[in-house]
Amino acid sequence: MIIVMAHNATEDDIKAVIKKVEDLGFRAHLSRGVERTIIGIIGDERQLAGASLEALPGVEEVIPILQPYKMASRAFRAERTIVQVSEDIAIGGERIHVMAGPCAVESREQLLEAAAQVKAAGATILRGGAFKPRTSPYSFQGLGVKGLEILAEAREKYGLKIVTEVMDVRSLPVVAEYADIIQVGARNMQNFDLLKELGKIDKPVLLKRGLSATIEEWLMAAEYILSGGNFKVILCERGIRTFETYTRNTLDLSAVPIVKHLSHLPVIVDPSHGVGRWQFIPAMCRAAIAAGADGLLVEVHPNPPEALCDGAQSLTPKTFAETMEELRRIAAAVGRKL
């Protein structure tokens, strides 16, 4: 951590800062430049998170040097984390996994049909929301536990694994009972109480990036789970909020190589929410794999115009199957398998 003193800071200001730093148990390193005096702090600055050094007289700026996350960093673990979902499915290895299915579980018929279709096209994991976070209280809110039961039936019948969202600490036990991967939605990325609970269980967690979360904040959210003891975290880029209005969000594919540079955790991409219009999803699936994503999360619906949510961004089973063909070629071109 570097403390930059204002150009008109006094000697007393400087002494007071050094004293404060030392009182907190750190060593201070003074450096007088031509226009500014700076004070370096020697020690683990993460323990200073929240200390209010900026409020000291004469301090112009406090600049952190270290990343604020520890367990999520490459420095903590040099080899890549591979999240084992089941005996034969691992996220983060050579094989890329595609998680596909409808936005929401709407009925037994709809979900089983979707499951059959995505399985046939090559997906290994079935997505489908039982508890749905909806912007409007008047929108379909999901089937709840009934939806989880339907997901379990589809798993049984088609040999797919299940990823589904948890919205609330109260429903975590039941979601954890049914799901193979527990999804944390973008709006819950900083629901810290939920993250703490997820740190205590032994199930893979798919952690979506928040709507306006920096990569650093996203990794800090992961740190909550890791520091609780659960290392089975899969990150999921799903688009960030920008001024562009044609797309629902702006899919930030640069997050894929960056997360792999900063962290050992696997990262997948959700182009459906990232773009929000089905026409552009196949291109973004291809781009995600080319950028190095470890998997995809794609909305597929047997009949998009009838969907109770997100029909506009759902692929038809036919388009999904064609896209999977293209993805196999891209995966091969980057030395991986699908």
Next chain:
Amino acid sequence: MIIVMAHNATEDDIKAVIKKVEDLGFRAHLSRGVERTIIGIIGDERQLAGASLEALPGVEEVIPILQPYKMASRAFRAERTIVQVSEDIAIGGERIHVMAGPCAVESREQLLEAAAQVKAAGATILRGGAFKPRTSPYSFQGLGVKGLEILAEAREKYGLKIVTEVMDVRSLPVVAEYADIIQVGARNMQNFDLLKELGKIDKPVLLKRGLSATIEEWLMAAEYILSGGNFKVILCERGIRTFETYTRNTLDLSAVPIVKHLSHLPVIVDPSHGVGRWQFIPAMCRAAIAAGADGLLVEVHPNPPEALCDGAQSLTPKTFAETMEELRRIAAAVGRKL
């Protein structure tokens, strides 16, 4: 709702859209322009929230006409809502209320000192977090129920009302027991399960705008509470996330007159989180009152450099008292009292 057909949509596409609209129980109104055919939907489009008409062949765009919120709108209630916090404190009336105090309750001494100081300067409501949402798992997480007890003691001793944050549905009962106003933080603005619970209780709720929430989404979050039966909602602008890095957020003061135009709910401003640097808080307090805010939420700490959180954006008691003087003059200039 207006459905814009693509320039190359066929007659069959148009017919299919009209049929779908009618099947959903609405009337369709066809209008053929020079370059585009558009189909108007007659009926309460809010009931179509989530319908996936964009997924029909030949549809280029679906444009909503009505605001998606109902109970939060001026059309629903023409007169302004005044939220009665206690017999003598009402938010949204002629009198502007200032809620002030530290970011977090750190100790009994700290809070009682802060309470005495903000009371002396003219604040009527004491702020202070007992449950703290922190970006880092390694930061101070708040005193929990102990913090609530300290807040209650300060209320008793100084005749202030209490506003404090709820983070989780599980702690809502205890927070509701102690607080006069229950605060929902920016990160929880779309914690829909929490909003639903807040709709069931009879306590004022201070609903902060999400970090990257549009005004419409913010009013939709309020709609969750209102539609649950609780009309005591106070909105709080606290800055939105932009590309600017000098400030913590960008305080959107235009939200004040806009919310008052679109909704009947009162709106206050939190310049502390909005700007994030104490030097600029007094100016933004003045601007908020001049823009028409019904109140302020301001961080004040007896000794900012010692604060366990947000010291850089906390006013000293002295600066706060001076600011209150200025605010009295601004309030008078816009025909209100402080």
Next chain:
Amino acid sequence: MIIVMAHNATEDDIKAVIKKVEDLGFRAHLSRGVERTIIGIIGDERQLAGASLEALPGVEEVIPILQPYKMASRAFRAERTIVQVSEDIAIGGERIHVMAGPCAVESREQLLEAAAQVKAAGATILRGGAFKPRTSPYSFQGLGVKGLEILAEAREKYGLKIVTEVMDVRSLPVVAEYADIIQVGARNMQNFDLLKELGKIDKPVLLKRGLSATIEEWLMAAEYILSGGNFKVILCERGIRTFETYTRNTLDLSAVPIVKHLSHLPVIVDPSHGVGRWQFIPAMCRAAIAAGADGLLVEVHPNPPEALCDGAQSLTPKTFAETMEELRRIAAAVGRKL
């Protein structure tokens, strides 16, 4: 264009709007819904650009239906535009072209070395700035005409075509004399006087997306050039400004398929400015090709730490050559050549 009347608009307000629309030479189409009255405008709404109908009493919102660009749209020209740069180089066809070279022409030696290196790796077009737009007046501002002469020498020697930036209407003639493709930088995307001049010449123009331009505004900037008579426009996505601070910009790869859906113009990608850190450029080059880009613009410097600008985002010749190998495989996987 749709005019939405406020819920409390009077009959006189409605009549006045209809009269105004008819006075402007358009037909009005009235539709009374349950909660709102809307008035459709029949005619080419682009001729209403700038009309101030929102200012009429009782008008709540004016919603455009048509895209504001005409010549840049797919409706105007169904087949894809292929920009012929020279007899053997065309942008927008089956073959993907890579434009590479240093940020700035720094010296004859530097540029010739770079030219030799990018040529050897498979680039067909050499980039290099002679006139440099720099945020700081104290930074290197480019070699000017001398830089153009060096570029011409490199073209001669290595059989590459030249793309270089024009910053100002006054230097357009000399830039046009030397360049094979004239680049308009992001900061000049809405330099309308410059765009008008570019509409009058017969040279390919590479139009970068503005730092915070929507796709629609970008296509409107292209419309300025097209409507002036020059159809040789190549669009270039180069990242947009967001709240993320780890990257220089956020590269919006969804712009690639979207531009191809909305327009007939070719589109290339500049991942160097889009990300700003060389480590992640190869991954984003791969992703851009997989998303369907017609080309790339990549910064390559013989010795990045010595670069006078943008060294942090410049590839070494070795990394560039390796990246080109990967891109050949991706291009083949999407049915194209490099």
Next chain:
Amino acid sequence: MIIVMAHNATEDDIKAVIKKVEDLGFRAHLSRGVERTIIGIIGDERQLAGASLEALPGVEEVIPILQPYKMASRAFRAERTIVQVSEDIAIGGERIHVMAGPCAVESREQLLEAAAQVKAAGATILRGGAFKPRTSPYSFQGLGVKGLEILAEAREKYGLKIVTEVMDVRSLPVVAEYADIIQVGARNMQNFDLLKELGKIDKPVLLKRGLSATIEEWLMAAEYILSGGNFKVILCERGIRTFETYTRNTLDLSAVPIVKHLSHLPVIVDPSHGVGRWQFIPAMCRAAIAAGADGLLVEVHPNPPEALCDGAQSLTPKTFAETMEELRRIAAAVGRKL
């Protein structure tokens, strides 16, 4: 400037960085922390702008310590700059000046009527565009020199000063001949060739903040003019681009106290473009004055629905006159005059 070495940087990497720093004529100051080694650079880091130290092996991050602007900073000039527009009009002193008038000069009648109205209400400077930057090539582009002549006539007749926009280096001489203050629009904030020319003349320049410019970039644009020799620069906040769609831009009023903290230059506010809807302009005018603005730039049109541009954000003369009354009270409340 601080160079942060990567956690796995070698001793040779460190030595190479120190050598490079010294070769550039600076002193290096080494500091070994627990987890990272950092190297401080002693000397005027502004001379390193553009140096590519990030590209050296083992470098993780290069963090500037000094603001990149010099002449625009408070450190360069401690007292506030007051820009003298004429003998009796100065921007930045005790008196707040309101610049008002239509978006564009549309006709002699329209402008003279507007001039009479804004003069009567208390404006001292008349705004009106003769050269108009328009998003669409099909929109009204301004009357050009004819518009300047009309502005001059209004100045003569009503004793107002004139502020009008320059779009292009070629028309700068004629604009400078007529204008009392030369306006640089948001889209031209980084038109560096134009800024350089403005540095050479002796006329006040009103420099609008770019659509997505940080405060630092805005001050760097001012630095171009100052470093050219022209110190008569007035900064103008006019809203920045965010994800919010209800307003045209998000007016960043915190920029007012921040600019006054970082720079000696005066700063005014344009709420018309900042919000884009006339209903909210009076509130934002009040807020701007309360925040400490030295002036306002407000669009007023004799008949907004007939305006050829920006009618939706233009005040009627009546609303403008009422707003001026309110502003006098706010100005008095902050110890200033209007």
